[in-house]
Amino acid sequence: MLPFFVDMPPQIQERVVCSISAAVKYEIPANIVLAVAEKEGGKPGQWVRNSNGTHDVGPMQFNTKYLRDLARYGITADDVAASGCYSYDLAAWRLRMHIRNDKGDLWTKVANYHSRTPRYNTVYRADLIRKATKWAYWLEARFVTLDVMKEGATASPVTVEQVAQQTTVEAPASAPAQHKHAVNSSVNSSSYVPRSISFSSRD
Template identity: 30%
Template sequence: MDAIPSLPPYAHVTREAVQCAAQASLRYDVPELLLHAILRKENGRVGASSKNRDGSFDLGPAQVNTKWVEYFAKFGLRKEHLRDDFCTNINASAYIIRDNFNKKRDWFNAIVAYNIGPNNWTPNRYRIGHKYASDVIGFWWGFQNYVDAQRGIRRTADGTPTAAATSPIRQAQASPAKPKQLVFSLSSDETGSE
């Protein structure tokens, strides 16, 4: 939980959001502030779904696309879990981002793939994904700058910390982490496998 309590206010800064994002960050080796940046960009809500032009839906706070429902079903998850449970949604989001990073080998293109999917990158689709990823990176850096300021960390013009700190976007990734089995939370009257 490196980001809290020093995140700037935004719609998803709640105790649950912070705890779930921190846990998902550790579990899937995805920068915590990147998860918050996706939440900020997507601006979804627990219980919400948004219909896309292709007929699919984006679910919950991180707007996980229903194209993932079949995949996550093998973990005992249903569409309702992704839509209605914050921690399940952010864990699914982190899993997808990590999977994309392992395939694309950089955070920017992992974010593009989160938005437009990992395949079929036509010039028009990539333009849409590029804009999305640019916005997410902007939020990520904004969060990082805010956290740095709260901690008294200053950076040079090229982003290098002048104090002992490492920017999340420059963190070394020696080898890709294999996404671990999806871990999720369900209310006490439901069951699922971890």
């Protein structure tokens, strides 16, 4: 286990490690996968019943209606309910498809993971931006990251001290206490930078 994960509870370690691994594998911003994983907040083995009779399953809360469409590939609800990284890989693949194929801005596309219905998408989208911004700073304090919005971007080393000077964004609850800051509720998509990641620790 990498040293900056050891302070996390095992379930959070799995979420963070699997989210980052899946983001790298499917070439999408790591903080977006981390934000979706936090937002969904599921647990291995969890089945949540919805009012329409469907269930949201596992760590990434895949809806059983969506899973029926994947049955032809041999993907089952038990597969995504299990512990381990499979559900995160599938979620990252799905997010990649939304980003590549859907209409709208980045956040609307990513929020389609939850719902394409505008009123539900809008609420999910706003919270996702806040969570992804928070995770961007967490990643920058621990990894070499790149601004994926800039062509030919080079690594952007940012220290924890620089983060504190630039803005007040809360680190995830599982982060060490010395990296926590107050929440800035004014974060929006114009100030947000999606981050890709390189597995090269700052330490």
